[in-house]
Amino acid sequence: SIPGSEMGLRVFDTENLFCPYPTSTHIEELCASIFRSHRETGQYCVEELQALRWKFFSREEVLAYQNKSVDEMWQHCAVRLTDAVQYVVEFAKRIPGFRQLGQNDQIALLKSGSMEVVLVRMSRIFNMENSTVFFDGKFAGTELFKSLACCDFIASVFDFAHGLCALRLTEQQVALFSALVLINADRPCLEDRDRVLRVRKDVELALSHILHRDNQESLLHKLYQKLALLKNLCTLHIEKLRWFRQYFPVTVHSLFPPLYKELFVSDTDIHTMVTL
Numbered sequence: 001s002i003p004g005s006e007m008g009l010r011v012f013d014t015e016n017l018f019c020p021y022p023t024s025t026h027i028e029e030l031c032a033s034i035f036r037s038h039r040e041t042g043q044y045c046v047e048e049l050q051a052l053r054w055k056f057f058s059r060e061e062v063l064a065y066q067n068k069s070v071d072e073m074w075q076h077c078a079v080r081l082t083d084a085v086q087y088v089v090e091f092a093k094r095i096p097g098f099r100q101l102g103q104n105d106q107i108a109l110l111k112s113g114s115m116e117v118v119l120v121r122m123s124r125i126f127n128m129e130n131s132t133v134f135f136d137g138k139f140a141g142t143e144l145f146k147s148l149a150c151c152d153f154i155a156s157v158f159d160f161a162h163g164l165c166a167l168r169l170t171e172q173q174v175a176l177f178s179a180l181v182l183i184n185a186d187r188p189c190l191e192d193r194d195r196v197l198r199v200r201k202d203v204e205l206a207l208s209h210i211l212h213r214d215n216q217e218s219l220l221h222k223l224y225q226k227l228a229l230l231k232n233l234c235t236l237h238i239e240k241l242r243w244f245r246q247y248f249p250v251t252v253h254s255l256f257p258p259l260y261k262e263l264f265v266s267d268t269d270i271h272t273m274v275t276l
């Protein structure tokens with residue numbers, strides 16, 4: 001064959017051209033993939049939750065929850081919380097930039113961030129008209145959680161959900177905000193912080209891209225303010241858990257779901273998370 005003729009035949013592969021900045025198509029693809037991951041791992045879609053909005057617990061059902069023992073209600077909520085966390089783990093694993101991070105960094109981000117994402121997602125199941133949250137298939141007010149014996153804390157969880165709900169985020173905005181919360185280069189025990197930072201920069205670009213497209217740039221600083229609230233609420237969760245573990249060590253040790261231990265008990269190393 002004529003030397004060099006193969007060059008003429010080769011389609012110049014533009015895909016692999018090194019591009020120092022993310023192109024808008026790259027960012028649009030990132031928006032689409034994060035939105036898809038969120039939808040696929042939402043546990044309930046918005047339409048289902050809308051249809052269930054009128055379903056409340058009867059007086060008897062509320063009383064049944066309130067008559068549960070403290071450790072029984074904690075165990076019940078721990079199962080619900082671990083459920084929600086598992087969907088967040090699945091959400092994370094479907095985010096392209098997240099999957100390319102090192103295994104240990106993925107685990108470190110999930111260990112420190114998954115509870116925060118659960119709280120972000122909770123705004124989707126919060127009904128602002130009557131301050132109820134979707135729980136066990138119906139909408140419940142704070143009084144239903146009385147037997148947890150941490151009413152002030154539950155009130156702050158509801159307040160946070162109320163505040164986030166008030167921003168009336170679209171599902172795509174919730175998706176990108178969740179990715180922003182998760183992919184945080186300031187988390188402890190990260191091995192390759194720079195790599196996490198690069199992925200985070202892309203997610204930040206993606207979030208501002210869709211806020212610009214939705215003509216809601218003013219939301220950006222409100223969302224960044226929510227990050228601080230999220231951190232405090234998570235710290236409160238851990239503190240409450242320590243308080244509970246003090247009084248009910250057996251319940252936590254033998255009855256709480258394994259994933260919860262890996263998430264909230266600092267010294268355990270992670271197995272479930274990796275397989276999830």
Ligand SMILES: CC(C)CCC(=O)N[C@H](Cc1ccc(NC(=O)CCc2ccc(Cl)cc2)cc1)C(=O)N1CCC(C)CC1
Pocket residue numbers: 042043044074077078080081084118121122125133134135145148154157237240241260
């Ligand atoms: C259906 C999906 C679309 C939405 C899925 C979803 O977000 N579910 C959440 C998950 C959840 C569960 C419990 C909490 N916290 C507490 O109960 C405080 C005490 C506590 C702390 C730690 C442990 Cl381990 C155990 C108990 C936070 C969040 C849920 O089930 N909720 C919302 C929050 C209220 C307080 C309970 C009911």
